[in-house]
Amino acid sequence: MATTTAASPQLGSQGPPGSSPVRSRRVRGARRSRLPYILLLPALVLELGVHVIPMVVGVWMSLLELTQFHIRDWSTAPFVGLENYRSTLDVDTVTGRELLHSFWVTVAYTTASVGLSWLLGASAAVFLQRPFRGRAFLRTLFLTPYALPVYAAVITWSFMYQRDTGLINHVLVDQLGVVDHRPFWLIGGNSFVAVLVVSVWRSWPFAFLCLMAGLQNVPEDLYEAAYLDGAGFWRRLQYITLPGLRPVNQVLLLVLFLWTFNDFNTPYLLFGGSAPHQADLISIHIYESSFITWDFGVGSAMSVALLLFLLVVTAGYLVLFRRRRIDA
Amino acid sequence: MHETTGERWGRRVVLTLLTVFTVTPLYVMLSSAAKPLRDVQNDFTWLPSRPTLQAFVDMWRTVPLGRYLVNSLVVSSIAAVFSVTVAIFAAFALSRYRFRGRGVFSVTVLATQMFPGILFLLPLFLIYVNLGNATGIELYASRTGLIITYLTFSLPFSIWMLTGYFDSIPRGLDEAAAVDGAGPLRTLAQVILPSAVPGIVAVTVYAFMTAWGEVLFASVMTDGQSRTLAVGLQGYSTQYLVYWNQVMAASLVVSVPVVAGFLFLQRYFVAGLTAGAVK
Numbered sequence: 001m002a003t004t005t006a007a008s009p010q011l012g013s014q015g016p017p018g019s020s021p022v023r024s025r026r027v028r029g030a031r032r033s034r035l036p037y038i039l040l041l042p043a044l045v046l047e048l049g050v051h052v053i054p055m056v057v058g059v060w061m062s063l064l065e066l067t068q069f070h071i072r073d074w075s076t077a078p079f080v081g082l083e084n085y086r087s088t089l090d091v092d093t094v095t096g097r098e099l100l101h102s103f104w105v106t107v108a109y110t111t112a113s114v115g116l117s118w119l120l121g122a123s124a125a126v127f128l129q130r131p132f133r134g135r136a137f138l139r140t141l142f143l144t145p146y147a148l149p150v151y152a153a154v155i156t157w158s159f160m161y162q163r164d165t166g167l168i169n170h171v172l173v174d175q176l177g178v179v180d181h182r183p184f185w186l187i188g189g190n191s192f193v194a195v196l197v198v199s200v201w202r203s204w205p206f207a208f209l210c211l212m213a214g215l216q217n218v219p220e221d222l223y224e225a226a227y228l229d230g231a232g233f234w235r236r237l238q239y240i241t242l243p244g245l246r247p248v249n250q251v252l253l254l255v256l257f258l259w260t261f262n263d264f265n266t267p268y269l270l271f272g273g274s275a276p277h278q279a280d281l282i283s284i285h286i287y288e289s290s291f292i293t294w295d296f297g298v299g300s301a302m303s304v305a306l307l308l309f310l311l312v313v314t315a316g317y318l319v320l321f322r323r324r325r326i327d328a
Numbered sequence: 329m330h331e332t333t334g335e336r337w338g339r340r341v342v343l344t345l346l347t348v349f350t351v352t353p354l355y356v357m358l359s360s361a362a363k364p365l366r367d368v369q370n371d372f373t374w375l376p377s378r379p380t381l382q383a384f385v386d387m388w389r390t391v392p393l394g395r396y397l398v399n400s401l402v403v404s405s406i407a408a409v410f411s412v413t414v415a416i417f418a419a420f421a422l423s424r425y426r427f428r429g430r431g432v433f434s435v436t437v438l439a440t441q442m443f444p445g446i447l448f449l450l451p452l453f454l455i456y457v458n459l460g461n462a463t464g465i466e467l468y469a470s471r472t473g474l475i476i477t478y479l480t481f482s483l484p485f486s487i488w489m490l491t492g493y494f495d496s497i498p499r500g501l502d503e504a505a506a507v508d509g510a511g512p513l514r515t516l517a518q519v520i521l522p523s524a525v526p527g528i529v530a531v532t533v534y535a536f537m538t539a540w541g542e543v544l545f546a547s548v549m550t551d552g553q554s555r556t557l558a559v560g561l562q563g564y565s566t567q568y569l570v571y572w573n574q575v576m577a578a579s580l581v582v583s584v585p586v587v588a589g590f591l592f593l594q595r596y597f598v599a600g601l602t603a604g605a606v607k
């Protein structure tokens with residue numbers, strides 16, 4: 001158990017390669033042997049079969065007119081080239097306008113959710129840094145939403161959002177009297193806020209978990225030294241904590257971005273399949289375009305466009321981060 | 329360490345707010361599960377008018393929850409066991425060997441994590457259906473199809489985390505075993521696996537949680553017989569009435585095992601994440 005503490009994994013991998021005769025013989029022997037490939041084969045077959053091949057098929061599907069008339073037998077589906085993309089991405093058509101709307105809703109949703117999740121996670125991590133009574137309990141409590149199965153969590157929230165029987169309106173209208181009339185939360189303008197709150201509730205514990213792990217790598221004496229130099233809470237935060245979290249942030253923000261942008265579960269479970277216009281997030285929009293209208297060609301074209309967008313953003317993000325790291 | 333009064337109050341306020349935010353839905357789930365149906369059909373109340381466990385009895389009859397539970401258990405357990413087994417072999421290769429294509433493999437596996445699920449949902453659905461029509465192997469609407477699908481979902485993270493764990497086991501142990509004449513597989517079984525038990529347990533729980541909580545593929549790839557909890561819990565709402573007390577009771581029952589498992593093993597996750605983050 002002692003070998004699995006936080007710091008030890010790098011120690012093992014950082015030993016100079018070929019530092020002992022036995023090892024270098026082993027490595028050289030392995031280069032010739034097929035063993036590593038055989039060991040990787042099951043993982044490779046599964047990844048190819050369930051992810052890579054379906055993705056290639058998805059790209060092919062996006063070039064077909066794959067409506068309900070052709071779904072039983074693909075070979076009858078006419079090849080239409082980029083027609084699906086043209087009708088999907090052309091903002092003069094209804095489909096294109098709706099997709100663009102959905103895209104902007106998702107951008108706003110993702111930005112707000114990632115930002116708030118990071119903020120809450122960082123606050124909790126910073127304030128739980130020093131020991132006090134009840135710290136271990138709070139840490140466990142804060143991680144609970146992350147461990148809860150997504151459907152149990154989101155169904156509970158949808159109960160809380162019910163107009164007549166939910167907790168939110170009970171508190172806002174009956175107890176605090178902030179609003180006079182019971183607002184709807186799961187349809188209309190409020191639905192965006194509703195889904196955003198659930199998203200933050202579910203993802204901030206993950207940010208907390210990662211940032212807490214990241215803070216363990218910031219040396220304690222830095223804080224002591226800064227304190228002796230007279231640096232207050234905010235200065236220590238600015239000059240020690242935040243720079244110390246940079247390596248974690250690089251991965252964390254990207255992961256949160258991708259998860260939230262692709263998030264299907266939260267809106268699907270909260271709104272029961274069809275999202276209101278104001279909270280029409282992209283993955284549920286694609287789902288509806290495919291399975292409700294049974295037009296898989298257009299659905300695939302939208303998915304491929306989404307993937308390309310995510311690839312470009314990810315690549316740009318990584319390049320930007322690398323450049324900043326070299327400058328620093 | 330030193331803490332000013334302002335910092336102490338700041339800490340108290342922030343942590344209190346976060347606690348309220350975190351606890352409220354958990355409390356609603358818990359208290360509503362103990363309410364009679366009448367309570368959840370009227371204005372919300374903080375406490376049950378008359379605490380009852382009736383919802384925990386009725387929930388098995390309103391929908392075939394037992395069948396969904398068995399399906400979820402079977403699918404998640406088998407997927408977790410296979411996922412971890414496959415990941416152990418892959419992680420052993422990545423940790424102990426340098427070979428051509430090693431980098432490409434790692435990057436590709438992690439990259440599949442960023443693909444929108446919806447992108448391969450449609451093709452996979454059609455592949456399963458057509459494969460079934462052509463060969464008679466039932467993957468669509470069967471537990472087998474779900475198992476195969478789910479075990480790939482947890483695979484990338486499992487491989488990544490186990491590689492970190494295996495890297496932390498000193499190679500001196502391998503070498504000692506090699507001197508004793510142990511082949512690579514015996515080294516894996518007798519040296520590496522015993523030292524990596526916490527990591528393997530943590531990854532198994534993670535794989536189980538991933539399968540237990542998956543919604544998108546479950547909603548498309550299952551029928552009445554193979555339906556899992558993720559879809560089945562939506563059955564408590566009829567056109568006229570939602571049995572909120574029973575939904576909350578069922579949610580509680582299906583959450584407790586995974587939450588307990590995760591919280592019990594949380595420090596291994598922190599250790600695994602730290603290992604990954606500093607690399």
